[in-house]
Amino acid sequence: xxxxxxxxxxxxxxxxxxxxxxxxxxxxxxxxxxxxxxxxxxxxxxxxxxxxxxxxxxxxxxxxxxxxxxxxxxxxxxxxxxxxxxxxxxxxxxxxxxxxxxxxxxxxxxxxxxxxxxxxx
Amino acid sequence: xxxxxxxxxxxxxxxxxxxxxxxxxxxxxxxxxxxxxxxxxxxxxxxxxxxxxxxxxxxxxxxxxxxxxxxxxxxxxxxxxxxxxxxxxxxxxxxxxxxxxxxxxxxxxxxxxxxxxxxxxxxxxxxxxxxxxxxxxxxxxxx
Numbered sequence: 001x002x003x004x005x006x007x008x009x010x011x012x013x014x015x016x017x018x019x020x021x022x023x024x025x026x027x028x029x030x031x032x033x034x035x036x037x038x039x040x041x042x043x044x045x046x047x048x049x050x051x052x053x054x055x056x057x058x059x060x061x062x063x064x065x066x067x068x069x070x071x072x073x074x075x076x077x078x079x080x081x082x083x084x085x086x087x088x089x090x091x092x093x094x095x096x097x098x099x100x101x102x103x104x105x106x107x108x109x110x111x112x113x114x115x116x117x118x119x120x121x
Numbered sequence: 122x123x124x125x126x127x128x129x130x131x132x133x134x135x136x137x138x139x140x141x142x143x144x145x146x147x148x149x150x151x152x153x154x155x156x157x158x159x160x161x162x163x164x165x166x167x168x169x170x171x172x173x174x175x176x177x178x179x180x181x182x183x184x185x186x187x188x189x190x191x192x193x194x195x196x197x198x199x200x201x202x203x204x205x206x207x208x209x210x211x212x213x214x215x216x217x218x219x220x221x222x223x224x225x226x227x228x229x230x231x232x233x234x235x236x237x238x239x240x241x242x243x244x245x246x247x248x249x250x251x252x253x254x255x256x257x258x259x260x261x262x263x264x
């Protein structure tokens with residue numbers, strides 16, 4: 001039964017949905033502050049942490065991953081001290097929204113599969 | 122302030138209203154491009170908006186979510202550009218000085234046009250962020 005349900009996988013999908021939701025909020029904040037002097041863009045880091053946890057503890061560790069807000073410094077800064085690049089933000093926004101939909105779809109498919117199995121049983 | 126999935130709506134809305142206010146100020150500047158009399162005396166002085174990041178409010182920690190993600194932008198101040206405008210020779214004008222020169226407002230139409238484009242692009246980007254959030258939430262309803 002455990003292999004059939006595999007709650008860790010559901011945990012992973014949920015985590016990815018959480019991550020993309022938080023990242024959307026952070027990107028929306030960057031976009032809202034595109035004309036705020038001195039504002040520095042933020043982003044959310046997750047991939048490195050996920051890789052490390054999957055290597056060390058496997059799927060079981062996913063639950064405890066915490067997201068980290070970062071302020072990347074390598075981007076060009078405008079005259080007013082703001083480093084929000086509208087093209088980058090729009091690209092990240094679109095990518096992130098699509099990723100969210102992918103994880104939602106995966107999660108939904110998993111539940112549908114379970115339903116199917118229960119019906120066949 | 123809405124929590125979780127809906128808080129990005131508030132953030133983008135704050136960006137939209139800030140850019141709209143900026144647009145209003147620009148329109149006000151352009152409307153007064155030839156105004157030689159203002160409430161504080163002398164020619165009209167161009168106004169500008171000062172944006173400020175909002176940090177408070179979104180303090181939360183849910184299933185590993187980070188704190189202080191930021192909660193948008195607000196207009197901190199509408200300032201007055203105190204630089205002097207150009208002088209124009211208009212001897213018949215009631216506000217002309219002894220030499221027939223009239224001090225004009227310090228509004229630069231090219232600068233206002235640029236600001237206007239920047240405000241309108243900023244507004245559109247916030248609208249895009251809201252429609253992306255709507256798509257995400259609708260997709261989550263399909264789970």
